[in-house]
Amino acid sequence: MKRFLRTENGTVSVYLILIIVPIFLFQAVLIDFARIKVAEKETESAIQASARSVMSSFNPELQKRGLYGMGLSQEASEKLLNDVFARNVSSGVSANTFKFINTKAVDGALRVTPVYTLASHVIFEEQLLEDMKLKAPIEFTLEIVDKFQKSGVREPFHTSSQFVKDADAIEKLIGQRESLLDEAWQRAEELHGRTTEFHGYYRTRVAELDKFAGEIGIHTVDGVRSEISQVEENLRSLTTSIRNMDLSLASLVQAGPEAAASIRSLAEAKSRLEEQARLLSQKLSELEALVQKILTYTALVISTKLEVAVNERTILQLQQEIEPTLRQAKQKNDEIRMKLTGVSGSSTQANSAASDVFQHVSLMGDDYFYQYQTSIAGIASLFSSFRSAVDGVMLYTSVHTSKVNQANDNYLEVSNDFHAKQSPLEKSRMTTNEATTANKQAQKNKIQAIMDQAKQAIGGCPVSNTHSGDSVAYRKLQGESGYYQRYRQVNAQDTMIGNDVAYDIEKAEPASLRAMDMLGVLNNAAEILRDELYVNEYALTKFNYRTYGLEKDLNGNPKLSNELVDPGTHSLVNQEVEYLLYGFSSCAANMASAYAEMFSLRLAIRTVEALLDPKKELLQIGSPLLVFLAAAAQGAAEALVDMNALVKGDAVELSSKLSTSALKLTYKDYLRLFLMLHSNNSKLMSRMQALLELETGIDLNQATSYIQANATSEIRLWFIPQVMRLLDGTGLLGCKVVGTHCxxxxxxxxSY
Structure with missing residues (x-):
């Protein structure tokens, strides 16, 4: 074993293996890594192409209306996605060729996820803007901006609108001042009445106290009661003596005739004692009556002091109500003065004939308020002095009585003097106010009579559909869970029916004032934001309105629509834009609002014309509102004539007296202005969406315009999957190793 370990045979082979194997492993991993990256690019290109193919199948009905939404069902779109994806990866190429990569889709892993639909206001508006970016500026510029800017009506509109704002502001201040002065005078009248009442009452009371004081003299209750005790003691002593005499007389009577002389003597003595007792009893009654008078007097004195204190609080309460009211009235008077100073120095009103009325507005001098408040304070102060005088008296001697009566007379004298001087001023002021109010009411009645005629002339709903087709359509649009509510909910908005602005022609003065406010906004008509303009023009070109088909071109022929779908063929006949504007659930309500607002604008313009030449006698009255109402009454009659022409499709000149060049506007032009004035894109777009669904039957929640396509593909690994699995967690691969595949x-x- 030791020899085997130390032998050198095969060393080179082992060395080569140690060198070549890592190189081989590296090359194998590198080849598969390169194949994976190519497959990733192929997959990305294939899914992009597949998604675009799915989106190419748009709904033609929506496309005719300038909108794009997918026309395929979820199942059909995913099938198309699968088909296109399969043809765009390497596995879709002929199987007879060698494939460096062989990417293929994983079965069931391709899907289409709708992200946004045309129900979204953001998406819906983007498509509207794209559709209208060329048409809207041309239409709006030709029909409104150029005409309006070249007409020369901007300055008189601005001047008259400002006059009405100034008139309304000053008239409100005048009304507030006069109301406060009326309230102060009502309290001042009550104060005068109270002082007169109190003076008479205390005159009588002081006379009564003076009489009691004369009868009582310098006696006190304690002194009289002490005297009563002494008299009672003497009376008891006499009573005892008389009783003893009665016993003695009884004994003498029994003694016989010989005691007759003693009996007579004793009887005479008893008679004298009885007379003394009678006199003492009489004196006792007189003393007791005197005590009662003293007690009554004392109670009367105390009750008088208490009553005067209560009455003083009444007087002071009236003073505390009058003085703040007068201060507020003076503040309003000062505001009127400042407002008039601003108006007189304004270049806007410099050339306005109607502005002469501001020179005749009634102003109260500072001395008026000073004298008023001083008199009220003087009356209250003198009554307090009277209360002090009453508090300082216990015994009403002639001196004290005279002092209290003088204090009582003092406050009444000042009160009578104040009332005598102030009453004519207040009566004159209130009489003038009543006459002016009556004159205003007369002008309002004139306006109201014309408005009542206008209400009768509203009409506008197709007779054949009013009670049948329209009601069904409006139930679909805005009934319970209607289209409109659905699109509002999709965009997380309230589902309130109707516009934020509702016009009517019910009341003369508010309608007239509101009409003039429109002129200020109208002056900025050309400065509308682009997006709002495009949305509004989409409404006017894709939907119908009351006079659609009645308006004429320059040659006198009916104006025709250039849209792919003629708005005149829609199920809601000649009322769609009015619905978009006001959003009520009936043709009548929407038409009435459109007519009322149009009438209001014509009323405002005609009122401006009348303000150029106001009646001189009205200027002298000094009521700016009266001057305005008189002009409005004249303007209302002319506005009604204008409306009769507009609803027939005719163009009406904006103003022959104000403009330097002819500017004629049609019913459609006024709708365009109203869409601008009441721009509320969220509600407008929800109503547009509801109308589109009503007309096409397409639920825009299903009209996808923005999708996410997901695909999973795989590639077979050629070499050592276990090594690739080790790299799986590093994030370098961009795929997940599953068996022999990645x-x-x-x-x-x-998106479209």
């Missing part, structure tokens, strides 16, 4: 997972993400 399996690799690859994914591809593709």
């Amino acid at each position: 399996q690799m997972n690859r994914a591809a993400v593709v």
Whole structure:
């Protein structure tokens, strides 16, 4: 054994084996590693090509509407994925050729996973923007921006809109000031009434106390009660003496005639004692009556002090209510003054005829509030002095009575003087306010009468479908678990029906003021964000509206749609854009909102025209709101005429008095503006999705536009799989060794 270990035979062979075997192992691993990497690239290319092939099968109905979603079922898409993948890996090549790699798909390992669908607002909007990126700017620019910018109406719109904002703000301040002054005067009237009531009451009370004091004099309860005790003692002594005399008389009577003289003498003495007792009893009654008067007087004095204290709190409470109210009224008056100063210095209102009304707005001078508050404080202070005078008197002597009466007269004198001076001012102010209010109401009544006519003219729903087809369609759109709610839920949004903005023509003043607010927004019409513009234009080109088919081109022919699917053939006839805008569950509600908003805008424009030449007599009244309401009443009548033309498909001139060039807008143009003014893309897109499903019958939750394709392929290892398995955990391979094969997972993400 020792010799075998020390022999040198075969040393070179062993040495060569130690050198060649590692080299062989390295070459084997390197060859399989290279084959794996090539297979990985092949798999990635195959899955990318397969995914693109699956996405190429889009739905033609959606494509006609500028949208792209897969038109294959899940089963069909996975079959197509398998077929294309198999043809794009090396195992799909002819079996008669040598293959350095032989990549093949693992059975059942290829799948298609829908990631996003057209139900997603993000995906839906991306496709809308892509479809409209060329058409929308041209349409919007030609129809709105150029016309609006060249018309010259921006400045008068801005001026009038600002006038109404200033008028509304000042009118609100005036209303708040007048309401506070009314409240203060109501309390001041109550204060005057209370002082008059208290003065008469305490005049009578002081006279009563003075009478009691004269009857009581300088007596005190203790003194009188001491005297009563003395009288009672004397009366008891006399009573005892009389009783003893009665006993003596009885004894003398029994003694016989000889005691007659003694009996007469004793009887006379008893008579004298009885007279004294009678007089003492009378005096005792007088003293007890005096005690009662003293007690009554004392109680009356105490109750008077308590009553005066309670009444003082009433007066002070009224003062504490009046003075803060006056301070608030003065603050509102100061705000009006500041607002008027700002308006008069504004370049916006410099050329506005209606702005002359601001010069006639009534302002209260600071002395008005100073005199008011000083008088109220004086009345309260003098009543407190009266309370102090009452507190300081216990015995109403003539001096004290005169002092208290004088204090009682003082506060009434100031109260009467204040009331005599302030009452005419307040009555004049309130009379003016009543006349102005009546005038405003008259203008509101005029506006309301025209609005009532407008309500009767709304219409717009196809008669044949109003009670049948439309109701069924709207139930599908927005009934319980309707399309709209489903798409809102998919995008994690609320399912509230209707728009955030709802217009009506119910009330004259709010509708008129709100209409003028639209002009300020309208001035920025050309500055709308691009994405919102594209979405809005998609709505106007892919869906119908009230006057679709009625509008004429320059040659007088009906305007035709250039879309692959004519919106005029949709199941909801001439009402889809109105639904997109307002989102109510009936044709009537959506049409009414569109009509009301359009009427409001026309009302605003016509009101602006009327404000250019306001009535002079209204400016003198000093009520900015009255001037506005009078202009609105005139504008409402003209707006109704405009609406009658618009709903017939005619174009109506924006304003002949304001614009330097003709600018005519149609019903569709106004819908375009409203889509811009009330931009709410999330709700708008949910309604679009609902309409698309209603029209095509395609659930957009199933219209996949973004997929992930996954595939697992494998390659057979030529050499030593055990060595490759050792490398499996290092992350170098990019595949997993399973038996004699290496399996690799690859994914591809593709979207339209």
